[in-house]
Every structure is written in C-alpha cells, then in structure tokens.
Amino acid sequence: MTKTNGGPATMAEKILSKHCGRPCYAGESVVCRVDAAMATDGSAPMAIDYFRAMGGEKLADPKALVFALDHYAPPDNPATVALQDRIRTFSAEQGNILYDIGAGIGHQLMIERGHVRPGDLVVGADSHAVAYGAANAFAVGVGSSDLAAVMLTGKLWFRVPESIRIELTGKLPASLDAKDIALEINRTLDPQDASYRVLEFTGEGAVLLTFEERMLLSNMSTDAGAKAGIFDADAVTTTYLKNQDGLRHAITADEGAVYAKHLSIDLNTLTPRLARPPVGGQAAEIVELGQDVDTPVDMVYLGTCTGGRQSDLESALRVLRAGGGKHPRVQLVVTPASDKVYAGLAADGMLEEFIKMGALMMTPGCGSCCGTCGAIPGDEKVVISAANRNFTGRMGNPKARVFLASPAACAAAAVTGKITDPRTIM
C-alpha cells in the first residue's frame, strides 16, 4: 500500500496529522502532542515511578492528566490502600485531576466529565481507553511508561496505523445489543489482522447507534486486537458530550482514503452472541448464544466499562421485569460504571427494583471484572458477564468459568438460572 503526501487520508491518519503538525500516512512514525491522558490505580503508581525515574519534577500539563481510582474500589487490603495513597499524594502535589474511589470507571469519567472532544488524541494507561473513539477521538491504551512520557513531555511517538473500515448495514433489532455486534466483529476479525490497525466504523447502522452503543464498540475494539476504534461525530455525539461546539473539530475520513481491509456486518440478521470460557490457554470462542442455551449459571455480572452504563442496566432490568425477577439460586452483582449512573438508577426508581430483586449493588468502578475487588466467583462456578474479557482467572478465580454476553442475555440467565436467549423472555 503506497500513499502520496497530500492524498486522501483515513480518520486515524488525519487525527495524527493534526497532532504532529504535518500530513502523515500509515507506516510512518511521528511525534504527536497529546490532548489528554488517563491512568487508573492499576497503572498510575508505576507511571509515577517512571515519571520520577525520567527526571520528572512537574507535569507538562496537569489539567490534561486524569487519575481515576477504579480498579480497587474499595481496596481489600492495606498494600492496595498504600498504592492509592501514593496517587493521592502525587495529585495533591502536581494539581492534576483525581477521581477518588466511588466516582466510577476512568473511561466512563473521561467521557462523562468532558475530558474528550471530537478530533482529540487521547491516551489512557488501560487497554479499554479505546472507548473514547466513540467521541471521534483517536484514543489508545498505553502502558505506564508511555503514560509517564506524556506526563513529562505532553507528547508521545506513534506509528501511524492502517485502518480497517467496518460498515454496519441495516438497523440493530430492538432485542439485540451493541455487545452482540462487538462479539460478532471479534468473531469475524482475526486478531493478527486487526493488530496495530484502527477500526473505523461507518454505515447507516453506525449512524443509528446511540452514543453508549458506539462507546461499547469502540471499547471492545481492543479485544478484537485493534489499536483504536473511531466513529464519526454527529449530533448524537455532541448531545451526549454536551459539547455543542464539538463538530467544529470533528474529523472525517477523506473520500478515496486507503484501507487495509473492509468488513461489513449486517445488523438486520444479527442474532445474540456469546463468548465461551477459554479452554487450555486458547482465545475464547464466540458462538451464537443459542448453541449454549440451558447451561446452568451461578453468578450474573452487570457492570464494567463495557456494560455498566445506564442504558445497559435499563436493558437488563427490562428483561428481569419481564421474567418476574431473578432466579433464587443466582447471585446477581450490579456495578454501575459511575456515581452518575448510580444516581440515575436511584432517580428513576431502578435502584429500588434491583435491590428488591436481591441484586448486590457494588461501588461504582471496575468491580468484579478483573478480580481485583467486588464479588469473586467460587470454584467450578459458572458466570455470565456483561464485561469484555473472560481470560482464565480474570474474575479472580481461575477455577470459575466466565461467559460473556449482552446485558439483556445476562439478565435472561439471571431470570432462568441458565443461559437463555433474551428474546424468549421479552
């Protein structure tokens, strides 16, 4: 693939061009200024160590650095408290933005509290930082050392990636969820193919998605193996971001831009999807949910940066209501993505409904997703989760088996005590 300077460019190329000060194309290496950076209690302590070791004394831009205490919310031992205290001390001294325990998941807060604008270049020291691509930002997950480089210089080097154009045709049926689209993309795309590449979402199906649905697809682009997942900005974007000026900075792909690959997903004919627990260190197999119907389930997890927003919890609650509440044998764990989502549940009466059904309401944050806080599944127990990952041991117990599905499918399993197609309940 050869490109000429000044030729048509992808969204990824155009956002990086804007931030390195010259037109750049896939395959080049460039140094870019970074608009905003985020780290969690899982990554910030190491980033602070690297920053100091680099000779860092003052942050390049304190207002552009967000720390969110979300992975250990709340912490379950003194060593973790000490790690979080190092973050609090650093932020007090440097004046960067700090969201303490209970505010929610960093990725949710970056969008909800207005730290990301269309056309921005944003990094987060957590792989799911790609979620901000829904806001038309080039957002990428980095390690603590790259984050420290941004803290020190306000810049980072990037290899300009090729893009894969994903066209969503048709309209997502009301009974399905963006999670089903994400799982279908991950089933179809070879991670080797997606690696180092950006997913650029397009088509009528993409235009019809809500902002939270777009966030889910951007969020799970990293689980497809991609570097980022970017949407166009439109009125849906600016309304959700409460940034009416946002479209002025939005980036669109040029007509004739060169893509490494094209993939088309027909939303009209999509059916519920399910990721099975991995076997023997292999990647999780993604199948039609129908194939595993009736597998008994012990624990249902609603939450995370993938499935813990208001619309996800509403969708789950609709299924729970229709099915008459949760099965007595099932443990239902609910972790809202942020304090705002939590307050929204309370204001709409949904919190009371969840509590009356016997749900365990947890502190906003990453919760049980990576086994670092919250409820842990027991040995040989089967979990169905609205999260993005189910590596062996992921939820804190390598002997548990974790399925991934949409919030609606998770709720359907909570109703019946076994894997169930949510369309049979609604």
Place this chain on the structure above:
Amino acid sequence: MARADENAGDAAGAFTGAARLVGDDVNTDYIISSRRKRVTIDADALREFLFEDYDKNLGASIQPGEILVAGRNFGCGSAMEVAVTVVRAAGVPCVLAKSFARAYYRNAINNGLMPVICDTSTIDEGDRLEITMLDDGLNVINLTKDSPVETASFSPIIMDILNAGGITSYLRTHGDFPEAI
C-alpha cells in the same frame, strides 16, 4: 526501574539462550494475573507468579537468559506493564513471536525487553538461539537447527529507545522526543 536499564545492557553484542515455548494468544493475565498487582508492582516480588494461570511449571522453571518463543498475538489483553517487567525480572532478555499485541510491544521496548517479530513455527522447546543486535534490528540464528530465523526490523525510534536501555533512560538523557523521528 533501575533493573530494566541494567539488564538491557546485556542486549549489546551477541548472546545465546534456550527457547521456552508458549502458544498463541497468550494474554497479559496469563503472564501475570491482574489480581497480583493490587498488592505490589515490584517485578521481583511478582516473579514467583509468572504464568501461574497459564503454565505454573513453565513460570517456575524459566532461567535467566532463556528466550520466550511465542505464537501469534503475544501479550494481548490488558496494557498492564507488569506483564513486561515480570518477564524482565525472570531474566528473559528477548521475546520472539509471530506477532505481538500493540501495548505489549511498546511496553517491551520501553523496558528494554526486545520484542522480535518472526516466524517462530520452526523453533522447538530448548533450541539454542543466538541473538545479535544490529543497527536496525536483531539477527537470530537457531544453533540447534543450524538455520537463521528471519526477523522484522525496528524503526529508528525503537532502536534509539532500545539502545538507551528503555524509555526511562532515553527521556532522562534527551528530556523530550525530537520533532522528527
């Protein structure tokens, strides 16, 4: 942090090591479980948990100087940097893989762990590998099979960071990135 810089010094010149094989799609949680890093981020302390949920025996038996040889998509999943520093703490200087997940590749470079993209399908467990640092990448020879392994080259910025011993010493020396790389 000093560890990465010290050990990266090994990279200069040629060295040999035995191949230790892992499969495709080895994710960062298999390298080091997320739940371990909530107690400590000290790579030496985390060393004993290397590969605990993937292959405990492999994790326990890896010796300093041995070379990890993986299939495709090595280091997928989380961007957590302990998945690189714990491999360095085990004394592994270099990972060969058919492909790497992007964040792992960057983290490896930043910590002086050389990530080498090559066809690893001809390498068997225990093969002696000889690795030589070149101006734009690494030369790998499988001494056991008496055959060269073709490797992808590194871009100039990656070579600069690896030659500095990692991003920490690179930025401590230069203070900033150059305008053009």
